Amino acid sequence: MTYTTHVDLHMHSNISDGSDSPEELLAKVKEAGIEMFALTDHDDVRGCIRVLNALKDGDPRFITGIEFSCVDEEGKYHILGYGYDINAAPINDTVSRVHQYRMSKARARVDAVRNDYGFDIPEEEVDGFLSLPNPGKPHLANLLIKHGYAQSREQAFRDILDKIPFKAQYIRPEEAIDAIIKSGGIPVLAHPVYGSGDQLILGEEMEERLKRLIGFGLKGVEAFYSGFTFKMTDQMLSLADRFGLYVTAGSDYHGTNKMIPLGDNGIEDACLPQGMKNFLDLFGG
Numbered sequence: 001m002t003y004t005t006h007v008d009l010h011m012h013s014n015i016s017d018g019s020d021s022p023e024e025l026l027a028k029v030k031e032a033g034i035e036m037f038a039l040t041d042h043d044d045v046r047g048c049i050r051v052l053n054a055l056k057d058g059d060p061r062f063i064t065g066i067e068f069s070c071v072d073e074e075g076k077y078h079i080l081g082y083g084y085d086i087n088a089a090p091i092n093d094t095v096s097r098v099h100q101y102r103m104s105k106a107r108a109r110v111d112a113v114r115n116d117y118g119f120d121i122p123e124e125e126v127d128g129f130l131s132l133p134n135p136g137k138p139h140l141a142n143l144l145i146k147h148g149y150a151q152s153r154e155q156a157f158r159d160i161l162d163k164i165p166f167k168a169q170y171i172r173p174e175e176a177i178d179a180i181i182k183s184g185g186i187p188v189l190a191h192p193v194y195g196s197g198d199q200l201i202l203g204e205e206m207e208e209r210l211k212r213l214i215g216f217g218l219k220g221v222e223a224f225y226s227g228f229t230f231k232m233t234d235q236m237l238s239l240a241d242r243f244g245l246y247v248t249a250g251s252d253y254h255g256t257n258k259m260i261p262l263g264d265n266g267i268e269d270a271c272l273p274q275g276m277k278n279f280l281d282l283f284g285g
Contacts, residue, residue, distance in 0.1 A: 003272055003280050006035040008263045009065065010080065010190065010222065010250020013039060015047035015133045016067075019255030022050040029060055032263045036283065038065030040080055040190075040250070043098040044134055049086060063283055066091070067190055068098065068176035071168075074209065076196040077189065079176040080222065080248070083283065084185030091183035094171065099134070101169040106135040112164040113140070119149050137161050138257055174216040181217050186282070188220035188248050189213060193232045202235065210239055220246030220279060224266035227252070233266060240275040246282075247275035 012018035013025050020028065022039060025047075029037050037060055041047045048064045055062055063082050070077045084091050110126055113119045121143055129135050129143060141156035150156035177187040189210070195201045201209060210218070223236035224247070240247050249265035252258070272280075 001277075001285060003277055003285050004035040005265075005267050005272065006033055006263070007037065007249055007267075007280075008032075008034050008251050008253065008265055009036075009038040009063065009082065009248045010040050010067070010225070011037065011253040011262065012041055012067075012255075013047040014255075015044050015050075016041035017134070017136055017138050017254060017257060019257050022047040023054050025255075026051055026054055026059070028262055034060055034263050036061040036063065036280070038063040038082055038250075040065035040067040042067050042069060042134060042136075043095055043102065045086055045091065045095055046133060052086065061284060064185070066095075066180075068094070068179075069170060070173040070176050071170035072172045072174075074212070075199075075201075076170075077173045077213070078191065079173055079180070079218075080188040080190045081176070081180035081183070081185040082188060082248070084180055084183035088183030090179040091185070094175065094179040098171055101171075102134055102136070103130070105166070105168055106130060106140070108166045109137070109140055109161060109164055112166075113144065113149075113160065116164070117149075117160065119144065119147065121147060173213060177213070177217045186219050186246060186279070187217060188222055188246065189218060190222050190250075191225045191227065191252065192221050192223075192236055193228065202232075206235065207239065210243060210245075214243060214245075218245070220248055220275070222250055223247045223273070223275075224249030225252065226250070226260050226264040226266055228266055237273050237275070241273065245275055246279040247273050248279055249276065 013022045066081045141153040144150040180187040251264040253262045
């Protein structure tokens with residue numbers, strides 16, 4: 001069997017922190033010659049619903065996707081979910097709960113930049129920010145830049161938004177994994193080498209992290225990723241083979257919000273590992 005390498009299983013629309021609408025993203029996927037793709041907006045399924053409604057005969061194969069941000073005592077994780085039932089209660093209930101966490105965080109940040117920093121942002125623009133599907137740091141940073149309180153998004157993060165003290169709420173990785181599985185999906189660890197901030201997770205630490213997540217039901221790892229070095233990919237492929245995990249590939253495309261090309265999946269040749277062939281088999285190769 002011949003497997004496609006023209007896949008991108010990790011991308012974001014403006015339903016989360018990308019710049020393209022789901023429909024624009026579908027058009028760009030077709031233009032790029034991608035044959036199989038997944039939309040993995042943060043903590044949300046609405047973009048996938050819109051892609052499903054926009055798909056036509058002959059379009060690339062589409063897999064429902066999501067990316068949950070999770071935290072536990074051991075650190076931070078991003079858990080991807082693939083192929084779930086878009087109408088399943090477990091994943092929709094989890095999305096609803098996470099959205100409440102996100103809105104509390106967004107309001108706390110707005111209060112801090114206005115009250116603690118004294119920044120004057122018009123009420124109508126605050127209302128616009130809070131009415132976004134998933135308001136986050138990049139959107140608030142854009143407002144700070146617009147009104148001259150920061151020169152760049154990086155500066156807004158570093159000097160203002162990342163210094164705002166509040167206790168953020170996150171779901172735990174086992175909760176995300178459980179919701180994905182109970183909704184008929186495949187839970188996969190996104191960009192596994194990357195932890196919190198500049199943290200890199202390698203060697204025995206990565207092995208122990210995977211064992212713990214596999215105990216919760218994790219089924220795969222994103223071993224091919226736009227930001228990975230050959231060494232990082234090789235480590236994850238070795239661990240995937242050792243633990244019998246699926247392998248996925250993704251760019252983490254965000255449109256103009258990150259300088260990552262659509263379809264940059266890190267696959268350098270057509271010799272795919274068995275774990276990725278097994279994953280592609282689930283969705284027609």
